[in-house]
Amino acid sequence: MLPVKKSFFQNLKEVIYGMAAHDMSRYALRTRASMEHLFILITMGDMLGIPILPPYYSLRLLPYVVPQISTWKRRLLREKDISDAMF
Amino acid sequence: MSLKTLFEQNPERRYVMFGGKGGLGKTTFSAATAYWLASQGKKVLVFSVDPQASLSDIFQRDIFGKGPVKIMDNLWAQEIDADQHIRQYQNEIRQKILDMYGFDKVPDEIEQYIQAASAEPAMEESAIFDAVVDIVVEGSYDYYIYDLVPLGHALYYLSMAKVYDEWINKITHLREEMREYEEMVSRLKREKETEEDHILSELQYIRSRINASSRILTDKQKTAFFFVIIPEEMILVDTQKAAGLFAKFDVPILGYLVNRLIPRELLQQEIPAYLRNRIEMQSRYVKQIEKMFENQVVSFVPELERDVTGLPMIEKLAGIMYED
Numbered sequence: 001m002l003p004v005k006k007s008f009f010q011n012l013k014e015v016i017y018g019m020a021a022h023d024m025s026r027y028a029l030r031t032r033a034s035m036e037h038l039f040i041l042i043t044m045g046d047m048l049g050i051p052i053l054p055p056y057y058s059l060r061l062l063p064y065v066v067p068q069i070s071t072w073k074r075r076l077l078r079e080k081d082i083s084d085a086m087f
Numbered sequence: 088m089s090l091k092t093l094f095e096q097n098p099e100r101r102y103v104m105f106g107g108k109g110g111l112g113k114t115t116f117s118a119a120t121a122y123w124l125a126s127q128g129k130k131v132l133v134f135s136v137d138p139q140a141s142l143s144d145i146f147q148r149d150i151f152g153k154g155p156v157k158i159m160d161n162l163w164a165q166e167i168d169a170d171q172h173i174r175q176y177q178n179e180i181r182q183k184i185l186d187m188y189g190f191d192k193v194p195d196e197i198e199q200y201i202q203a204a205s206a207e208p209a210m211e212e213s214a215i216f217d218a219v220v221d222i223v224v225e226g227s228y229d230y231y232i233y234d235l236v237p238l239g240h241a242l243y244y245l246s247m248a249k250v251y252d253e254w255i256n257k258i259t260h261l262r263e264e265m266r267e268y269e270e271m272v273s274r275l276k277r278e279k280e281t282e283e284d285h286i287l288s289e290l291q292y293i294r295s296r297i298n299a300s301s302r303i304l305t306d307k308q309k310t311a312f313f314f315v316i317i318p319e320e321m322i323l324v325d326t327q328k329a330a331g332l333f334a335k336f337d338v339p340i341l342g343y344l345v346n347r348l349i350p351r352e353l354l355q356q357e358i359p360a361y362l363r364n365r366i367e368m369q370s371r372y373v374k375q376i377e378k379m380f381e382n383q384v385v386s387f388v389p390e391l392e393r394d395v396t397g398l399p400m401i402e403k404l405a406g407i408m409y410e411d
Contacts, residue, residue, distance in 0.1 A: 028271050028272045031268055032269055032272070035261065035268070039262065044200070046204060055204040056209070057255075057293045059201065060180070060289055061286055062184070062201070064187075066188060066194070069196065
């Protein structure tokens, strides 16, 4: 199938989005990701050896955070360096 | 007021709990009360939240981990097997992970966490807590008799409901904030709808479970909490302390049952000084009890000629506790 050619207005819409809102939404997503990691910390903290109440119900949430576990651990356990300030 | 009139005048109090220090007769009174209510034609479930439950012993039937077991007409008894409950729960979690991501096996790291979490001491209590919610939410019995754990544990159990509730409130709040950011992004990108947040709905489910259980424990209309005591100084002091704490958690304390009274009639007979002294000591403490708890003492139960196990002895005790 041929790729559908975007209309002029479609293009214009994306250009305006890129200029006006892309940064904002990128920033919102970053904040959202930090909160996600904070959330996993307060529910699954036991994984890093931080005892958090209560394990019974936090297990119920485990299936939903499986994909994020490895990035979360990497982020929380990594050493801080100068590049943190830059990005 | 006698126990019998208390039950007759408050038919809406469906959740009956016996608490007190270990070994004073909580299980015995639970069983006798269940027996009496059942013989009055009410459908009754007596269940134990104690990992070292002794309902099996008193009914002389192995009911541990077997769900509600019918003891006689209208009477069911249940002992929760926390380990079994935990194992089942772990398997549900594993299965969910496999289904959600199409894995062949649960990733090692996740598996380790599941096992480590289950080894924690709080796990057993939480599992029982959760199992109790299942039992009472189902709601098909007229009466639920809780054979509670000894005092310290019972307080822990009560405070757990509060801690859980606060914990859930905090993370639900965080989750909702995250949701706002997500919605903002989709508005900026002009997407029609955001994906449903499964974690948020899961949290709301957990909250509803916890609330269901703590609501029952503190329900002034539907719950009757009784303390079991014996006429001895240490017991009185501890019980008074505990009663204060329970009241702080809004547990509706309806009365005190005094157990193990040596019959005073014995004083008419030739009895050794040892027994005479014990009877006199008990009378002293009974006076103190009457002063301490005034009209809240609902029953005085004598020491029987043998321990209470098996239905005939339970019937005898029920007869004493619920006589007119």
